[in-house]
Amino acid sequence: MKPVLRYAPSPTGPQHIGGLRTALYCYLLTQKLDGEFILRIEDTDQGRFVPGAEEFIVRAVEWLDIQFTQGVHVGGPHAPYRQSERSALYQGYAKQLVEAGHAYYAFDTSEELEEMRAKLEASGIDNRGYNYITRMSMRNSLTLPAEEVARLVAAGTNCVVRLKVPAKADIRFHDEIRGAQHWHSSNVDDRVLLKSDGLPTYHLANVIDDHLMGVTHVVRGEEWLSSTPTHVLLYDAFGWRDTMPKFAHLALLLGPNGQKLSKRNADKFGIPIFPFDWFDEASGEIWKGYKDLGYLPEALLNYIVFLGWHPGGENEIFSVAEMVELFSLERCHHAGAQFDMAKLKSFQEHYLRLKSDAELAEMMRPSVAAAGYDVSDAYLQALAPLMRERISFAHEVVEKGKFLFEAPTTYDAAFASKNWKQQSIELLTAFMPGLEALTTWTTQSVHDLFHVFVAEQAVGFGKVMAPLRLALTGVAAGPGCFEMAEAFGKVETLRRIQTALDHLPAQ
RNA sequence: GUCCCGGUCGUCUAGUCCGGUCUAGGACACUAGAUUUUCAUUCUGGUAACAGGGGUUCAAUUCCCCUACGGGAUACCA
Numbered sequence: 001m002k003p004v005l006r007y008a009p010s011p012t013g014p015q016h017i018g019g020l021r022t023a024l025y026c027y028l029l030t031q032k033l034d035g036e037f038i039l040r041i042e043d044t045d046q047g048r049f050v051p052g053a054e055e056f057i058v059r060a061v062e063w064l065d066i067q068f069t070q071g072v073h074v075g076g077p078h079a080p081y082r083q084s085e086r087s088a089l090y091q092g093y094a095k096q097l098v099e100a101g102h103a104y105y106a107f108d109t110s111e112e113l114e115e116m117r118a119k120l121e122a123s124g125i126d127n128r129g130y131n132y133i134t135r136m137s138m139r140n141s142l143t144l145p146a147e148e149v150a151r152l153v154a155a156g157t158n159c160v161v162r163l164k165v166p167a168k169a170d171i172r173f174h175d176e177i178r179g180a181q182h183w184h185s186s187n188v189d190d191r192v193l194l195k196s197d198g199l200p201t202y203h204l205a206n207v208i209d210d211h212l213m214g215v216t217h218v219v220r221g222e223e224w225l226s227s228t229p230t231h232v233l234l235y236d237a238f239g240w241r242d243t244m245p246k247f248a249h250l251a252l253l254l255g256p257n258g259q260k261l262s263k264r265n266a267d268k269f270g271i272p273i274f275p276f277d278w279f280d281e282a283s284g285e286i287w288k289g290y291k292d293l294g295y296l297p298e299a300l301l302n303y304i305v306f307l308g309w310h311p312g313g314e315n316e317i318f319s320v321a322e323m324v325e326l327f328s329l330e331r332c333h334h335a336g337a338q339f340d341m342a343k344l345k346s347f348q349e350h351y352l353r354l355k356s357d358a359e360l361a362e363m364m365r366p367s368v369a370a371a372g373y374d375v376s377d378a379y380l381q382a383l384a385p386l387m388r389e390r391i392s393f394a395h396e397v398v399e400k401g402k403f404l405f406e407a408p409t410t411y412d413a414a415f416a417s418k419n420w421k422q423q424s425i426e427l428l429t430a431f432m433p434g435l436e437a438l439t440t441w442t443t444q445s446v447h448d449l450f451h452v453f454v455a456e457q458a459v460g461f462g463k464v465m466a467p468l469r470l471a472l473t474g475v476a477a478g479p480g481c482f483e484m485a486e487a488f489g490k491v492e493t494l495r496r497i498q499t500a501l502d503h504l505p506a507q
Numbered sequence: 508g509u510c511c512c513g514g515u516c517g518u519c520u521a522g523u524c525c526g527g528u529c530u531a532g533g534a535c536a537c538u539a540g541a542u543u544u545u546c547a548u549u550c551u552g553g554u555a556a557c558a559g560g561g562g563u564u565c566a567a568u569u570c571c572c573c574u575a576c577g578g579g580a581u582a583c584c585a
Contacts, residue, residue, distance in 0.1 A: 008585095009585090010584080010585045012584075012585065042585065044584090044585085045583095045584055045585065047584085048584065048585080106583095110582095110583080113582090113583090121508080124508085125508095125509095126508060126509040126510090127508095127509060127510085127581095128508085128509075128581075129509095129581070158583090159583095160583050162583095178512070178513095181511085181512095183510080183511080184510090187509080187510050187511085187581095188510095189581075191582090192582080192583050194583085195583040196583055197583075199583090201582090201583070201584080201585085202584075202585050206585095221579095222512070222513095222578085222579060222580095223579055223580070223585085224579095224580090224585090225511070225512065225579075225580080226510070226511055226512085226579070226580040226581075227580075227585095249512085251512085251513080251578095252578070252579075254577095254578080256517095256518085258577065258578075259577090259578080260578075260579080303519090306519060306520075306534095307519070308519095310519085310520055310521070312521065312522090313521075313533090314521075314532075314533045314534080315533095316519090316520090316533080316534055316535090333513095333520085334512075334513060334514085335512090335513050335514060335577095335578090336512095336513075336577090336578065336579095337518090337519065337520090338518060338519080339518090339519095340517095340518045340519065340535070340536085342518080342535060342536055343518070343519060343534080343535045343536080344535095345535090346534085346535055346536085347535095353548090387547095388548090389547055389548045389549090390546070390547045390548080391547090400546095400547095415545085419545095450544095460544090461544050462544055462545090464544085465544035465545080466544070466545070468544085469544075469545060469546095473545095475545090475546090476545055476546070477545060477546035477547075478545070478546060478547090479545095479546085479547085480544080480545090481544070481545085482544095
């Protein structure tokens with residue numbers, strides 16, 4: 001049987017980082033097993049549907065190059081892959097379950113349900129669900145006379161279909177990460193399978209689609225672990241137990257406070273939660289996303305793969321191909337992992353430094369252009385090696401290397417007071433003719449000239465270097481002076497020195 | 508409340524399955540120093556952890572139990 005995995009997000013909001021990690025793990029396993037990978041949209045909750053969320057999900061997986069063989073965006077033999085377009089299907093299966101005695105109709109209003117729960121709580125009963133005991137005192141097709149049920153259904157009364165959980169049964173299943181799982185059916189509620197709007201709940205739709213689509217491995221977040229007994233019961237009720245997929249429940253992603261990494265919780269700690277910027281129309285909030293913040297997809301991937309999995313050994317830098325090679329469910333962790341921006345940043349810096357001059361130049365281009373600088377590709381490429389190890393994100397070249405795009409108009413006061421003495425001015429002035437006479441203008445030639453000059457003058461490097469840097473950049477930090485001189489070119493370099501000489505008095 | 512899942516440095520983790528080689532390793536962060544014309548990079552060093560209590564055993568971070576703690580689920584949400 002060909003392995004089939006699926007990633008099945010709900011478009012109740014933009015794709016977030018936790019879901020992306022689940023998608024990544026599924027993808028790695030799919031690749032490793034040479035199986036199919038399905039992107040299915042679970043949009044059965046009309047009330048929580050968010051416009052644009054589905055497109056966001058597709059863009060996110062494409063950005064990270066998580067590839068699907070079937071799905072809402074690529075089609076496939078099991079289309080449609082959007083559950084809202086499959087609703088008739090689920091209704092048929094729900095009916096089948098009712099007829100076979102595995103499910104029943106329930107007519108209780110939300111007030112009646114609340115009343116039941118309140119009553120149970122008041123009488124100190126621990127188990128407060130709609131279950132094999134409580135269902136006998138509620139209004140459903142198990143307690144109502146057949147004629148009454150028929151009348152209610154015919155009258156179009158709001159009703160749901162609930163799973164009839166067997167009274168005293170052991171439910172066993174194996175979790176690929178956590179091992180043997182054992183539940184007693186008294187702890188499993190008669191969950192709603194089909195809602196009164198005719199759409200299925202997650203439980204029903206999920207089991208049916210996984211079965212129909214031939215899914216062999218269900219890899220999902222730990223929040224689903226306690227719903228799995230319901231799903232196992234459904235596979236049993238449909239007679240699909242022999243092809244029931246393997247289950248694997250991933251430990252949750254946590255915020256720095258140890259709580260589930262939700263949108264709000266992440267935001268509280270300055271952790272971006274989405275891959276791209278997202279404008280929430282309902283609240284008017286703007287959420288910053290990783291890509292728009294300048295993160296490289298390979299850095300994000302390499303970081304999140306270690307949030308809940310580790311291949312052993314001491315290497316931490318892996319390509320996706322290597323992750324595929326090493327990945328296994330057995331090596332997934334049981335405990336949740338806290339998200340740490342500092343570590344993510346270190347991966348970001350690592351991968352940024354792997355970029356070629358041309359790639360980095362291309363990455364810097366948009367923010368340079370946005371800042372209003374019109375520079376050539378050749379110049380940007382010349383800048384790449386100068387800034388590569390001084391920035392964490394390509395866009396930082398504009399903030400940290402402003403002087404690369406415009407001559408300084410002000411000079412750092414602290415640096416100047418230390419390094420712009422009368423002597424500095426005299427030395428720089430004396431250095432100018434040599435520079436002007438230089439016919440070959442390269443990092444090396446300026447370097448050589450400089451060394452000859454300081455030797456002649458019998459002064460320390462710093463006596464000339466610091467004022468030179470001040471004249472060139474106006475600040476204390478930055479790339480090597482000779483490298484910058486080459487990038488600027490002779491004319492601009494001389495102009496900057498002359499400007500400083502003309503306008504900056506000795507400090 | 509009830510059910511379920513967890514537990515190694517601040518964080519991500521190796522080691523635990525098959526108990527001794529663990530005076531517990533790596534990475535990030537922090538920190539000290541070296542290199543360096545500045546900044547950054549790079550290099551070297553340092554601080555820092557087996558939740559607690561029982562048990563089994565010659566020996567427990569590793570196996571078992573309990574407690575406390577953390578998390579998840581308890582919806583006509585996924």
